[in-house]
Amino acid sequence: MIEFQNVSVLYPGTTEPALQDVNVTFKRGEFVCVLGKSGAGKSTFIRCINGLQPVSEGSIKWENxxxxxxxNKENLEVRQKTGMIFQHFNLIPRMSVVQNILTGLFGYKKSYENLIGLFNSTERQYALEAIQQVELTVEPTRRVENLSGGQKQRVAIARALVQNPKVFLGDEPVASLDPGTAERIFQLLKETHVKRNLVSIINVHDVVLAKKFATRIIALKxxxxxxxxxxxKFDDLMYAEIYNY
Amino acid sequence: MVWFKRSQFFVFLCLIVVIGMCMRITEFDVSKFKDFQNMGDFLSKWFPMNTESLPYLFQESLLTIAIAFLGSLFGLIIGLPLSFLAARNTSNNRLMYGVTRFFLSFMRSVPEFVFGLILLTTLGLGPFPAVIAIVLHNIGVLGKLISELIEAADKGPMEAMRAVGAKKWIGNLFAILPQIWPNVLSQFFYRFEVAIRTSLILGLIGGGGIGQQLFIHFKTFQYQLVSVDVLLIMVMVILVDYIGGKIREKVI
Structure with a gap:
């Protein structure tokens, strides 16, 4: 479904490419964890998939x-069906839980509807269902900056869910959460992944979590x-190879 | 002296020389205060206040507030969208960025007083040219200040809005405006306060309001009315500052 063909990324002003000749294919149903040290190119890799980061060489294909x-329109459509979650949640501050979740629909709606906040009852229902799915127990009208890290990430996942995604991308989604919360968030991602039969590609530092949940692991160095x-197959030797211990 | 480098002494010396030169040019001379008595005599003529014209002067104060409010609000309404074009992270391209920046600098570099003098030729005397003069200058000031807030905003929400497939301008608007809104409001209220003082100066060229009254009273030696004018001006500025602070508290 998603195919990397000889993908390289070179940031302007640098000589070392962030990604170098990467070839990989992802299919529906795969829950992929991406491992690697800080600076190994994991973030760049994830951002290439939905075009947030343009590639310097090679190509990334979505359904060929x-x-x-x-x-431009097709590119936006790719992003619409890609739910993305981030390490720092990237919620919009000073807006409520449900308002943040509804921004997930921005790609599907006309500009003026987004501007004045014109969402019909079905769409609002979507948002409320998403809150239930991520097991968020806070008031939907509460402002997001008052929530805990785990709750914020649940809001971010709910925002991705209302996009009705085919693909889930995660850029270190649990790196700023405590271990217990991190595991629960991963559990939630996996359940959603299975329920909706998605392609999920998630960067993670925690090898234990990756081995527990992933159906496939890729590693960058x-x-x-x-x-x-x-x-x-990801054994101690590989671990040492990647993390240089 | 471990805290200082030798080069800093040189900078300090230069500063002393510059201060000395500026004092010469501006005839800065504290000993002139020996004629302090004159000021006391002059100020004593301000009292007792002549409160008979208070209702009329109050009305003129309202006119001043109206000029300042419209001037700064319209400045904000026009300056806000321009500020997105003048911020490096939200501008569409470098040309647009450069042109908007130049336009804002230009508007800022022309004082309200000059805009007022030019507008007099088409709009005539009265509060309307005063409003427009303040609007034009405030477009430049607020546009620049807000563009700097935009550049300093957290990139995270912008990235999230790109990732959901939102159109660029909608994404930028929603990712940035909520972040900077309290600061936008405080800039606005500060500019509102400045506009009150500016509209006093515009009174000098027939802009109307309490400023014009102040100059008339001053020129006709009606000092007991001047004191009322000054008091009203002080009350206005303090009131705007107070209300602005309250509104900002609510918003945060």
Missing amino acids: KSLADMS NGKLVFDGVPE
Whole structure:
């Protein structure tokens, strides 16, 4: 469904590419964890998938169509069906839980509808259902900056859910959460993934979490793909290779 | 002296020289205060206040507030969208960024007083040209200040809005405006306060309001009315500052 063909990314002003000749394909139903040290290119890798980061060489194909060949509208459509969650949640401050969740629908609606907040009852129902799905127990009208880290990430996941995504991307979604909360958030991601039969590609530092939940692990080192296989094959040797211990 | 580098002494010396030069140019001379008595005599003529014209002067004060309010509010309404074009992170391209920045600097560099003098030729005397003069200058000031708030805003929400597939301008608006809104309001209320003082100066060129009254009273030696004017001006400025503070508290 998503295919990387010889993808390299070179940031302006640097000589070392952030991604180097990466070839990989993802299919529906796969729950992929991306491992690697800080600076190995994990964030760049994830951001390439929905075009937030343009590639310098090679191409990324969605259902056999390259992102680079798509029109602006098609690119936005790719992002609409890609739910993305971030390490720092990236919620809009001073807006409520339900308002934040409804911004997930922005890609589907006309500009003037977004501008004045014109959401019909079905769409509002979506948002409330998403709150239930992520097991968020706070008042929907509460402002997001008053929530705990775990609650904020649940709001962010709910925002991704109302997009009715085909793909889930996570850029270190549990890195700023305590271990217990991190595991519960991963559990939630996995359940949603299974229920909706998605492709999920998630960056993570915690190898234990990755081995517990992933159906496939890939690892990056200095921008190169150095491992791609089932979690059972990711052994201590590989761990040492990637983290240089 | 571990806290200082040798080069800092040089900077300090330069500063002393510059201060000395500025004092010469401005005829800065504290000894002139020996004629302090004159000021006391002059101020004593301000009292007792002549409160007979208070209702009329109050009305003129309302006119001043109206000029200042419209001037700063319309300045904000026009300056806010321009500030998104003048911020590096939200501008569409470098040309647009450069042109908008230049336009804002230009508007800022022309004092309200000059805008007022130019507008007099088409709009005539009265409060209307005063409002427009304040609007034009405030577009430049608020546009620049808000564009700097935009540039300093957290990038995270912008990235999230790009990721949901929102159109760029909608994404920028929603990701940034809620973040900077309390600061936008405090800039607005500060500019409102400044506009009250500006509209006093515009009174000098027939802009109306309490400023014009102040100059008339001053020129016709009616000092007991001047004191009433000054009192009303002080009350206005303090009131705007107080109300602005309360509104901002509510918003945060």
